[in-house]
Amino acid sequence: MISSSKLKSVDFYRKIPRDLTEASLSGAGLSIVAALAMVFLFGMELSSYLAVNTTTSVIVDRSSDGEFLRIDFNMSFPALSCEFASVDVSDVLGTNRLNITKTVRKFSIDRNLVPTGSEFHSGPIPTVNKHGDDVEEYHADGSVALSSRNFDSYSHQYPILVVNFYAPWCYWSNRLKPSWEKTAKIIKERYDPEMDGRILLAKVDCTEEGELCKRHHIQGYPSIRIFRKGSDMKENQGHHDHESYYGERDTDSLVAAMETYVGNLPKEAHMLALDDKSNKTVDPAKRPAPMTSGCRVEGFVRVKKVPGSVIISARSGSHSFDPSQINVSHYVTQFSFGNRLSPNMFSELKRLIPYVGGHHDRLAGQSYIVKHGDNNANVTIEHYLQIVKTELVTLRSSKELKVFEEYEYTAHSSLVHSFYVPVVKFHFEPSPMQVLVTELPKSFSHFITNVCAIIGGVFTVAGILDSILHNTLRLVKKVELGKDI
Template identity: 35%
Template sequence: MMSSVDFYRRIPKDLTESTSLGAIMSLVAITIMIVLFVSETYAFLTTNIATSVVLDPDTTELLRLNFNLTFQDLHCDYASVDVLDSLGTNRQNVTKNVEKWQLDSNGIRRIFSGRNREVKKVVQQEHSASLEEMHEDGVHAVVLTRDTIDEFIKSHEMAYINFFAPWCIWCQRLHPTWERFAEEVEYEEMPVGVGTVDCVEQADVCRKYMIRAFPSLKWFSNGSNKTPDYKGDRTVDALVDYATRMVHMDTKYKDWQKAAADKGEDAVKPFGREEHMGCQISGYLLVNRVPGNFHVIANSVNHNLNPSMTNLTHTVNHLSFGEAHRPVRMRRNLAKVPDEYKQFTPINGESYITREFHRAFHHYIKVVSTTVDFDKSPSVPTYQFISQSQSVHYRTEEVPEARFSYDISPMAVVITREGRKWYDYLTSLFAIIGGTFTTLGLIDATLYKMFKAKKI
């Protein structure tokens, strides 16, 4: 009874005939089956990367923005990180989670300038007498020009010079104090020449001494500028105290030099330190998930910046969105994503050099939420972005800023890994074996009949 449903009935061997053509076709069939089997198995074991665009399901209100920027010609004292967005957020000189490092002339981090702490406002002294009234007995702070400043510095063992701009409000407040300070220096018979330079009329002098903010109070000893510049309170007592300390240090330095020379030792290193304008700013911001921007601007609560000497050339060491430290599973999944699908840090290492005055680079960033879903466990979103940059011109009176404008896309990208199902693989194998066997069997039968008919 069971034999009646046999699909694979056997034909007695003495009823079959072997031919050379059949042997050749069998070898061809076996070869084709092996090649197709290997190809199909390789395709089954290989996965493909697929992407899809969906509405962003993330409902969190804040987005983390990570940055590490190097400004080659901006002092950390004047670097301010500000945040603005379309909801009206306006945070100036952000101090939380932001660090500054002063750089040396080689661009290497040298001095930790704090976690972008808020700058303390210096004390300004008020005077009952006007500057004109103080000048009734003569001008004590010498007005210097391009023709007289070099001789003034050389002719005085020590010199203290105020570089100012007439339009600067801080300079206007300092003028009476500076004149009164010059009177005190003369009264105390201190070996210090006190002078002033108008940076509007003597612009080339101020460019020579790299005056970036007004007022800049520079100390000169034996013809050379001693850095850093004075940044303390602007009162007569504070200025006199600073001058007294500098004179005392200069005297001690000369005594050390003389003692070292008498002993035949190397010269003592001069007091003060060389100060370079570079600054590295790093940290992160928590911003609203709406269009906005953060920018680094040269700003000071105690100075007016010199727009023509503000250079915001910078290098983007790192810029990314989302959590800085991803889970291990996410890092493994991201490592499996081909590079053409990854735009998480596209401008890392890029430098943006400003070669003209009154210009700065603006960066326009489109942020797209991205989910890498390679397994069934819950996925953690990350963020990719594309960026365009352009150099923007500023008016003469405006201080340039390095701006990073961002816009979060309402759509999200889902990256998945697609592979074939096991039953698809088996179906293909059966089709390959059966199809190859049947097709070559038909070809063999056709050729056999053709050759047999010719023999007859």
């Protein structure tokens, strides 16, 4: 058994009797300074330990989200109607998707970008196979020509007013003209305006009545609109709530459609409203007409990770557009790439946001306005986006844990004059490289070692300084005593 005296012999910290020590003012001052230095250095070390250290490298893209890339967008077009607004996607591999509706929503807005109603359910515009009669014969005008002076009086006089807004230069308008006039004549014979007066077919030349066509937000020719008098004629800030006809344009189809509209008239007003709502959802030939000339387009599309374009334009296979009247000015609320972050990943992002780019949506909040004039017609707006993926990972418990992926991009925009119908193009080009940001957490043992080094180092240095100061003072006193003797 080891005796206590032998055990005491290995004591590293041998004690000096208190009677053999003395305190001094210089030692007390150095002790205070040493204590403050220890606290300061400990705080610096703790801050360094808690700080996030990262390394950045550029590597070949090793995306885990496959070959597709998600694009989220929210844009407002104050002068592009929801009736014809189309979202198209194309790429260098030959992919060409037109009028995407499954993941895209549209809302009618006014000039101040304020929504004027619920979601605009346009859906894909039905394909018109018969644009007129197979044998085009000349028929005397059967429809009534309307102008801004008499339009309101006619719309309030007849329970149903069906108007053909056309342009003489339009190919589709000219195809429709014979069958439209023939249909108007047949309907006039069946429902005499003076004796019956339930329905009237009319027409408006938009090249002569430009303001009237703008008032009813006509952007494609021909546009056939159905106006109803009474409970089905609603006023909303001066805008009529009515419908557009997208059915076949031959005489037989037009006459059958008009007969259907008249057939609903004997019903009560509230039943008319119910039938009208049901027809909006089940009748592909009749859709709600836009209440305003503006449209907010929002949603997302999935594209391949190759250079391509997202295009927003006025599109229809059975309408003509006047390029000088199409204005694609727009405000961008969102245009971003990649999947949305989960709440957990978002909290990690908030913790690490100072160490990543944070510029994933450079177009957000930007506006691109074209004021129509002699020198500003037929303007296409193009955006060129260079995309780089940033992947941030953290190392915990010797395992690589992915925190989040972010797609950043640079954006350059330009306005291009063209003879074609103006569009908005977002040209995107993903980079084959990616930026890898790795978080390197410090070990706790390293922190403890540094803290011990700080305490021991400061204590030792302070002891050396105290010894030097004490011996210097003693030497000075001896010299002074020697001079006195």
